[in-house]
Amino acid sequence: MTAEKPARVVMAAFGVLAAALALGSAELTAALIGRPEAGPLPAVGSVFIDLSPAWLKDFAIRTFGAQDKLVLLVGLAAVIVIAAAAIGIAAPRRPYLAIAALTGLAAVAGAAALSRPGSRPADVLPAVVGAAGGAFALLRTRRLSQPGPETDDPARRVLLTRGAAMLGLAVLSGGTGRAIVSARRSSADGRALVLPRPADPAGTLPAGVELNVPGLGPFTTPNRAFYRVDTALVIPRVPYQEWTLRVHGMVDRPVELSFADVLARPLTERDITLTCVSNEVGGPYAGHARWLGVDLAALLRETGIRAEADQILSRSADGWTASTALESVLDGRDALLAIAMNGQPLSPAHGFPARMVVPGLYGYVSATKWVVDLKLTRFADERAYWTRRGWAERAPIKTASRIEVPKPFAEIPAGPVTVAGTAWAQHRGVAAVEVRVDGGPWRQADLAASAGPDTWRQWRTTWQATPGQHRIEVRATDATGHTQPAERVPPIPDGATGWHTVLVTVT
Template identity: 65%
Template structure:
């Protein structure tokens, strides 16, 4: 009789663990799709990890991976689970009960993570508990098939497992590897079917909730046309209005919440005289206003990409608050999204006359799901983490002294006005240019104050005034450009902006934490 090699035995055992984990995740995916997608084990654990992430690690992830940070986290989670599952499969060769307990422990950890999410309910543990039960059962089946294939031929230094399995196996026939393959195919098929059905259910639900066919009413107060020349249309310079598909996305949601607009309700309560509940139809029945507003993420590094401009459609947020009757002692709007994330906005920033919106549209269409459908907050002049709650379902009037929002409880500033900033977009860093006439161009922003001037200098020389394109209002960014006679050699280009109240960007680089980055943006180029 041919002796099976230990390496083949180990590979088969590790594969048993991987297949058991796959069956567990497939069952959990289907269960979560039928209830709440975010309660799936991977998403629950990933969301809990995000909640525990320190500010420096968050900044590193955004800086390194950009909009792919959540995909990277999910990939890391899958790799960790796969490694753990393979180790469990190997451990099952001698300690099958302990290995099964390991899979169950993973399910329990995921169940605890699901319960830790804001707004969780007891039933949210079901996908994780089902995953634990299915995984342990699949591992048991795979382990028995593995034993019947490899246990009679184990090396002397790898004794067969002890316990109740061994006598039963000794009494039965010894089969070849076809039984193991059949069992593996069954478990793999179950994982694929369950996971596939879960994906189909989720995709069907997502499509129904996306609002792609929703036609919004025309605004009663439309935004005026953009001033002629506000978009310079220079090669290498982004458009004045950022297409919705290219607009930056920074949030804590591992998967985009899908909220059917037919079921959406906004609750306004707390320190108000008249609590209010509004449906999506109630919002659309109110006068809609359209505004051009540029938004910036507090995580944006100097010269970074997390800033964008759009034309937003919505209702006046201040009017909604006045309808509820804000009490004099309220100084914070604590808004909550459908996934439980919270945001603290100064009441005064909404009631001071600026164009604060409860937005339902973006660039002429309903909000894309990734940007907050069915409704989100927009408060110009403030970084997004204190002003721009997506998928908003609750607005609570309260006090900063009494309640803290998601990021402010982690050390970020409570009041975070957008800082005056500018960036060079052309030429690109390390570009190689031909000597002669060249154009330096970019954007500058100082929302709710406006940009008054942009200056550029080359190699530390004198500052030169760039030409500013017109802008529709102080809540938008401005494009700028400067003609430059490029001479051969390596050059350092620097830019700084001055806002309409006379504040000029400081030179020293300051990291985003805790209230936004500052510093001059610079690029190095080579002229041939």
């Protein structure tokens, strides 16, 4: 190996260390200005999410589930490592080119930060400080990179010392930034809140809503297990003491509420099952909770809604928007401005301080988290985040069912086998569930007690299993008499359809 090859490897490593220092200093700067979302990785990642076509987002959710954002950040980090290594190699002989490349990356990060909804001029600072730190590191090391003896070389010892210092500074700056953000986040959640008693409580769940079949999920989804699907790379942290909700647009009396105003109002408690439109047939993106909040329809009516309004355009603290049909909120269903789930204040991941919950609609048109703005408008005049990307404007949840026991490709003994799962048809209710094996006749399953039309319903049946491979299918019928169609349709543009199928081997 020639002396130049090790030098190239060393400079590539120092390029990566310079990038680490740049990212660490940028993260610290973003924390100091109170804008962690303005850091290069979250800013560029958020722009990537916004520019990605609907099919790519659907693929990411389907393939990576709740880890889709982590996969994106890892991918961005890999791109940065490759670019940083190339910049490091170029630095000794082409320093101006290396600095220009670093400046270009910083410009992309700065532009991404400034392009975000609600951005501020100071949001460019993390990119600027990060670029300055990275450039300084490169210039300090490039003069020591010329090939020489591999041992007892003072320049190499200085290079190693500076490399260790760069790594230490990167860890220290990044760690300090994270510590600052963590401290601020702990003061922005609602764990210390004492929730008022509901003026209109939900009441006790009926006996028998839970079948207690091993392997079948609980009727009420624990908060920690409740699905999360959104576009936020950095979870918005809004201190409830500073939070406000503005209701305006086509209304006679615009209002602005503080969190204290919300707590002072009569609160309603309801059991409601939510479903994400990205849920594939048999998928996991559905969950049930007991929600506490303000009657959303009553709140809107207080503003004097004008006759021409047909849409609620809601906006979250990070600028995401959703379009909800006004008629769906005013038709008598239990639509809420929710502040708590399952007896606890909303967690930041699920929308604290407040979110929308509208039974019977997919989340992308009804369940805005971190909500700060409700504008009464018209579908013809304004479009929301997902509807601009080809998804349907109106999206009632489709009747669906899934098999949870036995699991796909399970090996089970011959004889009586319990087949069980969950079905939902929010705001209509589940009337029946049928199961068949190997394309045979449909058989009615036993239904658990119903907790209301806005909740899912568990079901079970017993199958006399014989040896061999078998295909189990399920379908549900809602209270209007509509039965799930057999045709498989993907989630885009208004939710998936089809019968959930599980293959098993009986021994």
